[in-house]
Amino acid sequence: xxxxxxxxxxxxxxxxxxxxxxxxxxxxxxxxxxxxxxxxxxxxxxxxxxxxxxxxxxxxxxxxxxxxxxxxxxxxxxxxxxxxxxxxxxxxxxxxxxxxxxxxxxxxxxxxxxxxxxxxxxxxxxxxxxxxxxxxxxxxxxxxxxxxxxxxxxxxxxxxxxxxxxxxxxxxxxxxxxxxxxxxxxxxxxxxxxxxxxxxxxxxxxxxxxxxxxxxxxxxxxxxxxxxxxxxxxxxxxxxxxxxxxxxxxxxxxxxxxxxxxxxxxxxxxxxxxxxxxxxxxxxxxxxxxxxxxxxxxxxxxxxxxxxxxxxxxxxxxxxxxxxxxxxxxxxxxxxxxxxxxxxxxxxxxxxxxxxxxxxxxxxxxxxxxxxxxxxxxxxxxxxxxxxxxxxxxxxxxxxxxxxxxxxxxxxxxxxxxxxxxxxxxxxxxxxxxxxxxxxxxxxxxxxxxxxxxxxxxxxxxxxxxxxxxxxxxxxxxxxxxxxxxxxxxxxxxxxxxxxxxxxxxxxxxxxxxxxxxxxxxxxxxxxxxxxxxxxxxxxxxxxxxxxxxxxxxxxxxxxxxxxxxxxxxxxxxxxxxxxxxxxxxxxxxxxxxxxxxxxxxxxxxxxxxxxxxxxxxxxxxxxxxxxxxxxxxxxxxxxxxxxxxxxxxxxxxxxxxxxxxxxxxxxxxxxx
Numbered sequence: 001x002x003x004x005x006x007x008x009x010x011x012x013x014x015x016x017x018x019x020x021x022x023x024x025x026x027x028x029x030x031x032x033x034x035x036x037x038x039x040x041x042x043x044x045x046x047x048x049x050x051x052x053x054x055x056x057x058x059x060x061x062x063x064x065x066x067x068x069x070x071x072x073x074x075x076x077x078x079x080x081x082x083x084x085x086x087x088x089x090x091x092x093x094x095x096x097x098x099x100x101x102x103x104x105x106x107x108x109x110x111x112x113x114x115x116x117x118x119x120x121x122x123x124x125x126x127x128x129x130x131x132x133x134x135x136x137x138x139x140x141x142x143x144x145x146x147x148x149x150x151x152x153x154x155x156x157x158x159x160x161x162x163x164x165x166x167x168x169x170x171x172x173x174x175x176x177x178x179x180x181x182x183x184x185x186x187x188x189x190x191x192x193x194x195x196x197x198x199x200x201x202x203x204x205x206x207x208x209x210x211x212x213x214x215x216x217x218x219x220x221x222x223x224x225x226x227x228x229x230x231x232x233x234x235x236x237x238x239x240x241x242x243x244x245x246x247x248x249x250x251x252x253x254x255x256x257x258x259x260x261x262x263x264x265x266x267x268x269x270x271x272x273x274x275x276x277x278x279x280x281x282x283x284x285x286x287x288x289x290x291x292x293x294x295x296x297x298x299x300x301x302x303x304x305x306x307x308x309x310x311x312x313x314x315x316x317x318x319x320x321x322x323x324x325x326x327x328x329x330x331x332x333x334x335x336x337x338x339x340x341x342x343x344x345x346x347x348x349x350x351x352x353x354x355x356x357x358x359x360x361x362x363x364x365x366x367x368x369x370x371x372x373x374x375x376x377x378x379x380x381x382x383x384x385x386x387x388x389x390x391x392x393x394x395x396x397x398x399x400x401x402x403x404x405x406x407x408x409x410x411x412x413x414x415x416x417x418x419x420x421x422x423x424x425x426x427x428x429x430x431x432x433x434x435x436x437x438x439x440x441x442x443x444x445x446x447x448x449x450x451x452x453x454x455x456x457x458x459x460x461x462x463x464x465x466x467x468x469x470x471x472x473x474x475x476x477x478x479x480x481x482x483x484x485x486x487x488x489x490x491x492x493x494x495x496x497x498x499x500x501x502x503x504x505x506x507x508x509x510x511x512x513x514x515x516x517x518x519x520x521x522x523x524x525x526x527x528x529x530x531x532x533x534x535x536x537x538x539x540x541x542x543x544x545x546x547x548x549x550x551x552x553x554x555x556x557x558x559x560x561x562x563x564x565x566x567x568x569x570x571x572x573x574x575x576x577x578x579x580x581x582x583x584x585x586x587x588x589x590x591x592x593x594x595x596x597x598x599x600x601x602x603x604x605x606x607x608x609x610x611x612x613x614x615x616x617x618x619x620x621x622x623x624x625x626x627x628x629x630x631x632x633x634x635x636x637x638x639x640x641x642x643x644x645x646x647x648x649x650x651x652x653x654x655x656x657x658x659x660x661x662x663x664x665x666x667x668x669x670x671x672x673x
Contacts, residue, residue, distance in 0.1 A: 032055045033051075033054045034055050035055070035057070037056050037058045038058070039059050039060070039061070040058045040059065040070070040136045041136065042136045043136065044135070045133050045134065047075075047131060047132070048121075048131065048133075049129055050077055050079065050121060050123055050129060050131070051129045054122075055121065056120070056121040057121075058118065058119045059116045059117070059118055060117045060139075061115070061116055061117075062111040062114065062117050063111065063114045064114045065111065065142055066111050066140065066142060067108070067109075067138065067139070067140055067149075068108065068109055068117070068136075068138065069108045069139075070135065070137060071104045071105070071106050071107075071134070071135050072106075072121065072132055072134050075131040075133060077132060078095075078123070079095070079124060080093055080094070080122045081105050081119055081120070083107055083109060083117070083118075085117060086113055086114070086115030086117060087113075092157065094107045095124060106153070106192075107119065108150050109150060110142045110147065145185050149181075149186070149192075152177075152181035152185065152192075153192075155177050156174070156178040156199070159172075159178060162174065168203055168206065171203055175199055175200040176200065178196045179196045182196055189226055190227075191227055193223065194220040194223035194224050198216070198241065200216055201213040201214075201216035201220065201241065201245075202241070204216065205248065208442065208443065208479065210245060210248060210249050217241050217242045218242070221238035221242065224238055233269050233270060235265060236263075236276070239259075239261050239265070240262045243259045243287075247290075250481075250521065252522070256284075266280055273310050275307065275308070275311055277307060278303075278305075278311075281300045281301075281303050281304035281307070282300070282301070282325070284300055285301045285304060285329075286325060289328070289329055291522060292527045292528070294333055294564075301325065301329060302326075305326060308322060315349050316349070317349060317350065317360065319345075320346045320363070321363075323345055323346035323349070324342075324343065324364060326342050327340075327342035330342070332527075332564075333565055334564065334607055336371070343364070344368065347361075347364040347365065347367075347368055350364045357391055357394065358391070359391060359395055362388045362392055365388040366388045366406065366409060368384055369381045369382075370409065372384070373409075373416070375607070375608065376608075376611065378417055381413055382410075385406065385410045385413060386410065388409075389403070389406040389407065392406050398433065398437075399433060400433060401433065401434065401438075401444070403430075404431075404434050404437075407430035408430045408448065411426035411427045411430070411451065411455070414426070420458060420459050423455055427451050427452040430451070431445065431449065431452060434447075435448075443476060443480070446471075446473075446475040446476050446486075446490065449471050450469065450489060452468055453466075453468035453472065453497075454493065456468065457497055462501055465497055466494070466497055469493045469497060472493075473491065473494060483520065484517070484521075485517065485522070488514040488528070492514050492532070492535065494510055495508075495510035495514070495535070495539075496535070499538070499542060502542075504542065511536045511539060512536070514532050514535075515536065518532055525559050526559070527560065527564060527570070529559060530557075530560050530563070530570070530574075531570075533555050533559070534556045534574055534577065537549040537550075537552035537556065537581070540552065541580065541581055541584070546581045546584045547585055550578065550582060550585065556574050557571065557578060560574055566603075567606060568603070569604055569607045569609045569613075572602075572603030572604040572609070573604070575596050575597075575599055575603070576596070576597065576600040576604075576617050576620060578596055579596040579597045590627065601614070601621070612644075612645070615641040615642075615645045616641070618637045619638065621634075622634040622637035
């Protein structure tokens with residue numbers, strides 16, 4: 001009978017901890033309309049609405065040797081500030097790729113010639129008009145300190161440019177030098193210093209250098225709290241950043257209060273529909289999703305989406321990620337009919353805004369494909385995976401992680417269809433890309449090792465799989481520590497391998513350790529805890545310990561019903577497994593077992609779940625009916641099982657091999673009863 005234990009393959013519905021707006025947004029029109037705004041007056045703020053395809057030009061009269069500082073507050077549009085000298089030559093540009101938008105862009109320079117300097121304000125990653133406020137803050141004869149400030153600003157600006165291009169090695173020394181200069185020129189408690197420290201922390205976090213990032217985030221937040229007070233929106237940004245870091249580190253107990261405090265500050269200090277409130281809602285919702293707290297996540301997703309739609313319209317590219325996240329929530333609960341239109345809307349928005357072959361199309365294509373994949377709709381999933389892969393292939397590059405993800409997803413689909421020879425080169429190529437891009441000890445390399453190891457388990461290459469799973473486990477433990485949630489994926493896979501080989505004594509402590517970590521990190525009622533209980537129960541079944549399996553299955557069922565709902569396929573699979581344990585243990589009357597089977601069948605049939613698992617459920621009922629002496633109805637169940645098995649053959653890509661294997665298993669099971 002088909003096991004309900006799961007090899008962890010890293011297949012993506014892509015959940016995002018979001019900034020605002022999404023970087024994968026519509027390019028600005030090639031033809032720009034220039035609108036002259038006149039002279040900017042020192043100390044007099046001006047507010048303007050900036051339309052798409054429009055550039056606002058402001059003039060400032062400056063003498064040679066003067067230090068100048070101008071601030072542009074992005075109230076409802078992200079902008080690029082370009083500095084043009086009196087000879088109409090562009091000197092530099094100011095934009096903060098690491099910001100979430102709706103912050104102040106600061107332009108500083110020392111004039112090397114007298115005359116009318118210009119600032120050109122242009123929209124960036126926008127699809128509708130928005131407001132900004134510009135203020136000429138300073139103009140004075142440049143001092144030695146001003147020259148240091150200007151140097152630091154230039155270094156920081158260049159570092160931000162490299163950061164936006166993912167050139168982290170080039171960005172790091174520039175941030176470090178900017179921090180050194182700013183601390184010397186401005187003192188240890190200046191907000192510009194805090195911004196540079198925060199940016200360097202972002203850089204380290206993206207490189208998985210969490211021990212370096214954490215103290216920087218904390219120092220940046222301490223400066224902001226001291227200067228601005230504990231309830232300022234900028235402090236909320238720091239709280240959000242620290243929470244995202246803790247999420248990466250698996251410090252789940254520390255995340256929720258940070259997100260909640262960040263949201264509380266923003267709700268008190270900003271307008272009810274401010275974009276930053278949407279960001280806080282979205283991030284808290286993602287946290288609840290990952291904790292399995294779906295009922296808490298759903299209203300947050302809905303409110304965050306409503307705010308974005310109100311601010312940006314119904315077709316803005318910044319809706320692509322949130323729609324995908326919201327759909328993933330429904331998909332996790334097997335609410336596929338509600339998930340699919342959200343996935344489709346996300347895809348349609350991306351295609352309209354970016355074009356069919358843009359890199360930003362790959363993620364929504366992948367999300368929709370994964371949605372079909374987990375339902376066993378392989379024919380619908382495959383062309384979407386292929387299209388996403390084609391987009392990444394056109395982009396190319398030996399370190400293209402998007403390409404690696406697409407290769408993994410298509411390979412995982414091929415494994416589901418039994419096309420192991422086609423899957424293996426894809427997994428290997430993906431692993432090579434990850435090792436080149438990230439280094440051999442990066443957690444993403446561990447994911448690739450797990451995927452390839454899972455393939456080898458499917459092929460019966462147990463020795464090769466064991467080496468890969470052990471290497472993946474070592475990477476996870478080295479990166480995250482021995483009690484991090486990510487470690488449980490490798491523990492589960494290694495335990496399942498030993499289980500398949502009959503190495504039960506070695507499998508049990510690994511399953512038990514995974515269960516302990518999950519209960520500690522997620523609580524006793526999380527779906528992943530239920531999955532670990534199910535794995536231990538299957539191990540008991542394989543050892544003939546049916547009495548020990550039954551309470552584990554019952555607890556796993558209770559968790560699934562509470563967390564996932566009464567119609568989730570995982571619940572159906574566990575009900576079937578409980579019925580199997582009770583039947584093999586003996587002593588329970590068929591009248592007690594059959595309702596479990598029938599409820600499981602109703603759930604799986606209603607969800608149109610993978611026909612292989614549905615067929616096994618019919619076989620189990622046939623066993624029970626045969627045991628009762630009800631041969632006619634047992635044969636009817638067997639006929640339905642064969643029909644489902646036959647229906648699955650085109651999906652798996654195999655023919656007589658599938659039929660022979662299925663009929664042999666069926667015969668063995670009926671003989672066993």
